[in-house]
Amino acid sequence: MTTTAAPPAPVRTRLWREAAVLAGRTLRHWRARPAALAVHLLFPVLVMLMMGGLLGGAIAGSAADYIVFVVPGVLAFTMLSGLETTMTAVATDAARTVTDRFRSLPLAPGSVLLGRVLADLLTSAVELAAVSLAGLALGWHWENGVLPALLAYALLLWLRFGVLWAGVWAGLTAGSPETVTAVQILVWPVAFCSTVFIDPTTMPAWLGAAAEANPLSATASAARALFSGTPADGATLLADHAVIFAVAAPLLLTLVFAPLSIRAYRHLDR
Amino acid sequence: MPAPTRPPIHAVGVRKHHRRADRPALDGVDLTVAAGRVCALLGGNGAGKTTMVRILTTLTRPDAGTVHVAGYDTARDGTRVRAAIGLVGQYAALDEVLGACENLEMFARLAGLDRRRARARADELLATAGLTDTGRRPVSAFSGGMRRRLDLAASLITTPRVLFVDEPTTGLDPEARRDLWAAIRALADAGTTVLLTTQYLDEADALADDVVILRQGAVIAQGTPADLRRLVGEPRWELREPTLEDVYLHLHTTPGDDKATTR
Numbered sequence: 434m435t436t437t438a439a440p441p442a443p444v445r446t447r448l449w450r451e452a453a454v455l456a457g458r459t460l461r462h463w464r465a466r467p468a469a470l471a472v473h474l475l476f477p478v479l480v481m482l483m484m485g486g487l488l489g490g491a492i493a494g495s496a497a498d499y500i501v502f503v504v505p506g507v508l509a510f511t512m513l514s515g516l517e518t519t520m521t522a523v524a525t526d527a528a529r530t531v532t533d534r535f536r537s538l539p540l541a542p543g544s545v546l547l548g549r550v551l552a553d554l555l556t557s558a559v560e561l562a563a564v565s566l567a568g569l570a571l572g573w574h575w576e577n578g579v580l581p582a583l584l585a586y587a588l589l590l591w592l593r594f595g596v597l598w599a600g601v602w603a604g605l606t607a608g609s610p611e612t613v614t615a616v617q618i619l620v621w622p623v624a625f626c627s628t629v630f631i632d633p634t635t636m637p638a639w640l641g642a643a644a645e646a647n648p649l650s651a652t653a654s655a656a657r658a659l660f661s662g663t664p665a666d667g668a669t670l671l672a673d674h675a676v677i678f679a680v681a682a683p684l685l686l687t688l689v690f691a692p693l694s695i696r697a698y699r700h701l702d703r
Numbered sequence: 704m705p706a707p708t709r710p711p712i713h714a715v716g717v718r719k720h721h722r723r724a725d726r727p728a729l730d731g732v733d734l735t736v737a738a739g740r741v742c743a744l745l746g747g748n749g750a751g752k753t754t755m756v757r758i759l760t761t762l763t764r765p766d767a768g769t770v771h772v773a774g775y776d777t778a779r780d781g782t783r784v785r786a787a788i789g790l791v792g793q794y795a796a797l798d799e800v801l802g803a804c805e806n807l808e809m810f811a812r813l814a815g816l817d818r819r820r821a822r823a824r825a826d827e828l829l830a831t832a833g834l835t836d837t838g839r840r841p842v843s844a845f846s847g848g849m850r851r852r853l854d855l856a857a858s859l860i861t862t863p864r865v866l867f868v869d870e871p872t873t874g875l876d877p878e879a880r881r882d883l884w885a886a887i888r889a890l891a892d893a894g895t896t897v898l899l900t901t902q903y904l905d906e907a908d909a910l911a912d913d914v915v916i917l918r919q920g921a922v923i924a925q926g927t928p929a930d931l932r933r934l935v936g937e938p939r940w941e942l943r944e945p946t947l948e949d950v951y952l953h954l955h956t957t958p959g960d961d962k963a964t965t966r
Contacts, residue, residue, distance in 0.1 A: 442815070454812045462800050465841065534796035534857070537760050538813055539786035702721075702763055 448541040455535075455548025456555070459522070463556075473518055473556075474563045477511040481567040484630060492631065497572060504568035505585065505656035506629035508561055509649050512593040514620050515560045516600040519553045520613045523604025532605075532701055546698060550597060557593045561586060577662035585659035588679045592652040595683025598690035605697040629653050633672070645672040648682035655679035709774050711865045711896040712736035712759060717768035719754050719920075728754040729765070730920040736913065741887070741897040743911035745904070745951065750917040752900035753793060756869045759898065760790050773864045789863030793870050795850035796857075797842045803853050804829060804838035807860070814860045828856040833882075848879025855886055866890060868899045872906060884909055904947040914947065916954060924954055 442450070463470040484492075484507060489499035526532045535545045575582040607613045624630065626643060628650040633641035644650055646669070654675035658665040665675035714734040720727040729751045736742040744752045757763035759772055761781045770777040773787035797806050804825050811821035829838045832852040842850065851871060858866065868887060872880040887910060891897050901907055907914050908928055915925040924931060931950045 447815075451813055454809060458798065458801070458809055461805060465800050529799070530792050530794045530796040531798060533762055533792055534790065534810075535813075536762055537785055537788070537790040538810075539782045540813060702757075 444541050448544050448547065451540050451544035452547035452551055455545060456552040459549070459552030460555070462522075473515070474560060477507065477514060477560055477564045478567045480510065480514075481507045481564050482571070485568065485571045485573075500568065500571050500573045501661065502632065502657065503630060504565070504571075504573040505660055506653045507568070508564055508589050508656060509592060509627075509653040510624050510629045511560050511564050512557060512589055512652070513596055513624065513649060515557060516553075516593070516596055517613070517617045517620075518556070519549065519597065520600040520604040520607075520617070521610045523549065523601055524607045524610040524613045527605055527607075527701060528609050532698070536698075536701065543695065546601060546694060549601060550594070553597050554590060554593065557590055561589060575660040577660060581659040581662065585656040588652055588655050588659070588676070591680065591683045592648065595648070595686035595690075598687050598694050602690045602694040602697055605694060605701060623647065624649065627653070628672075642669050645669045648678070648686070651675045651678035651682055709771055710735050710737050711773055712742070712898055713771040714755075714759065715769050717755070717758060717770060718766045719751075719758065719763065720766055721754075727920050729758070731768075732917070732920070732922055734915060734922070736896055736898055738896055739891065739894050740912040741891045741899060741910050742913045742915060743907035744898060744900040744915050744917060745902075745907050745947070746900075746917035747902060749919070751920040752917060753869055754920075755917070756790075756867050756898070756900055760788060760867050761785055786861075787864045789858035789866045791851075791855050791858050791866070791868045791871055793873070795842075795854040797850065797854060799843040800841060802839045802841055803834050803845070803849075806842060806853065807857060810857050810860045816860075824860060828859060831859075832856040832886075846879075848875050848882065851875060851879065851883055852886070855883065859890075863895060865896045865898070868897060870900055870902065872901070872903065880906070904951055908947045916951065918955065924950070 481504070484503050485496065485500045489496035489503065493499035493502065526535075532545070575585075603616055604613055607616070626640070627647035628644050631644075633644045633650070636644060645654075651671065652675075654665040654672060655678075657663075658675060666673055671678050712734060713736075714732065717729050717732045717734070718727055719729045728749075732751070732755060734742075734744075734755070744755060746752050754763065758765050758770060759777065761777050761784050764778070772784045775783040775787070777784050798809070801809070807825035807828050808821045811824045812818070816824060826835070826838075829835045832855065834849060834853060834856070837845070837849065842853065845853065855868075855871070866887075871883055871887070875883065884906070887897060887899065891910075891912075897910075899906075899910060911928060913926065914928055914931055916923050916931075924934065928947055931947065934950055934953065
């Protein structure tokens with residue numbers, strides 16, 4: 434039987450339809466490999482339990498006080514660490530020439546990357562839910578009402594959106610999934626050199642300032658302020674204006690890495 | 704708009720020099736394939752076959768030259784070219800986690816078919832590829848031959864006017880090779896123009912109406928298999944017909960024989 438392509442729909446319609454199909458592909462992966470999904474979600478939950486339950490008392494003197502501090506931090510950390518799966522998937526598709534197949538199809542420009550972004554943001558929302566539940570189990574709760582809490586989650590997803598473009602670019606240019614795994618090790622020093630787990634006032638002044646300049650810190654501080662209702666403050670201007678920085682830093686990452694990712698996708702060559 | 708008289712594959716003066724490479728991958732290649740023909744692009748490793756396919760399928764931009772596929776300029780009308788072609792790459796470009804049917808459904812949905820038609824088309828292609836019984840298994844559990852058949856099926860979601868097949872049988876056992884040859888031949892018989900790259904001379908002999916031999920990024924011979932056989936001369940082949948292998952070896956060992964063509 435001869436099959437012809439459907440009559441071309443407007444580009445914007447095609448873009449969203451194709452992106453939805455490709456996002457659905459990632460979700461089918463989770464359905465096909467529930468154990469992989471469980472491990473993916475278990476990791477930030479274990480970090481939550483480890484930091485909140487095991488180390489909280491040693492770090493802050495009181496596990497109960499520390500849990501209020503660390504839950505927004507672990508949520509921000511999760512937005513960075515959870516990126517590994519997407520980076521590896523992008524690199525694997527490129528290495529196995531699946532990306533070439535997509536590029537050889539008459540798809541709307543940007544649909545492949547948009548599909549990846551949509552799938553990743555959906556996964557991120559599930560990650561945030563899992564870590565929040567672990568925090569609630571340890572006694573954390575938000576004290577500032579639902580709307581500020583939803584804004585905090587929106588800022589966390591916005592952070593993921595920004596770092597996601599950096600991850601997509603890294604995945605497309607890495608050459609192999611193994612290289613991505615090596616890059617992923619950097620997540621830990623980036624997380625520790627921030628205010629995600631540790632109050633920067635306990636650090637040497639220069640290190641505290643560096644930690645407050647980390648975009649992860651801005652999102653963690655902004656989320657803390659929104660969850661608790663206590664305004665963000667710190668030793669630097671960036672810390673004092675954490676919400677603005679939490680909006681600006683992912684925007685900057687997006688402005689830099691989204692065009693780089695699109696360019697890397699268009700010119701992908703092996 | 705496509706030029707109605709232009710052949711389905713028409714490339715003139717194609718040059719490509721990859722970064723960090725010592726020499727050009729393609730150095731002024733001209734290539735024309737007439738409608739409904741199977742053309743084999745023959746050459747050893749590094750001859751430029753895959754680069755040529757990548758340029759023809761819009762995956763790589765040439766440094767110089769003009770390329771028209773299905774009547775469209777690949778530089779200006781990339782989307783139209785992509786709508787008219789199918790590509791079976793050197794490696795099976797499939798989602799290993801998904802099942803065969805899910806892969807085909809996904810590509811059918813990307814081609815614009817609704818869910819019901821996509822499912823029907825996937826079932827149809829699975830049957831054609833002889834994979835109906837294994838359609839639910841993840842592709843990671845497939846043999847090399849099954850993957851290649853599924854890969855070919857994925858490129859046929861919409862019937863392509865021009866099909867590019869890059870070294871399709873590398874690593875396959877003889878039976879799987881024969882199956883794939885039969886599938887490609889059937890497509891050509893149905894009117895699809897096929898450009899096939901291969902290192903296997905028997906493959907070119909079995910499938911191709913025309914053969915183009917590349918060496919170090921340049922065309923050194925082209926013509927029908929029968930024409931090319933005549934290049935090696937009569938006296939050396941008293942006991943049997945020369946094969947394309949004889950032609951290939953002759954061209955690669957004849958000093959100063961830079962270019963031979965029967966056209």
